[in-house]
Amino acid sequence: MYTSHKIAENIKFIAKQKKVILKNMLIECGLNSNTMSQLHHRQMIGADRLAKIADYLDVSVDYLLGRTDKPEVNK
Numbered sequence: 001m002y003t004s005h006k007i008a009e010n011i012k013f014i015a016k017q018k019k020v021i022l023k024n025m026l027i028e029c030g031l032n033s034n035t036m037s038q039l040h041h042r043q044m045i046g047a048d049r050l051a052k053i054a055d056y057l058d059v060s061v062d063y064l065l066g067r068t069d070k071p072e073v074n075k
Contacts, residue, residue, distance in 0.1 A: 002065050007050070008039035010064050014057050014071060029056050 015022055026035055029052040035045060047061075054061045059071040 002044075004039040004042050004044045006066050007044075007064055008036055010066060011036070011039070011053060011057070014059055014063070018057060020057065025053070025056055029053060 012022070014020075015025060022036055023033065026033055029049075031049055031052065035049060035053075038045060050061055050064060054064050054073075057064075058073065060068065060073045062068045063071040
């Protein structure tokens with residue numbers, strides 16, 4: 001089972017590794033500034049928003065979901 005809180009933690013982890021400021025990422029992805037807050041408060045976001053974040057961070061959606069520990073995108 002996927003939890004929004006775990007997804008938020010995965011996003012924060014990879015963003016920190018890549019020195020990405022979350023606020024800037026959300027703006028550049030065209031997402032609401034409260035997207036991360038929604039995840040932390042156990043509200044799941046849509047697949048389209050999750051895909052935008054994954055693309056921006058250059059990781060797979062599966063990585064953000066916690067389905068794999070390999071962040072690489074299958075190309």
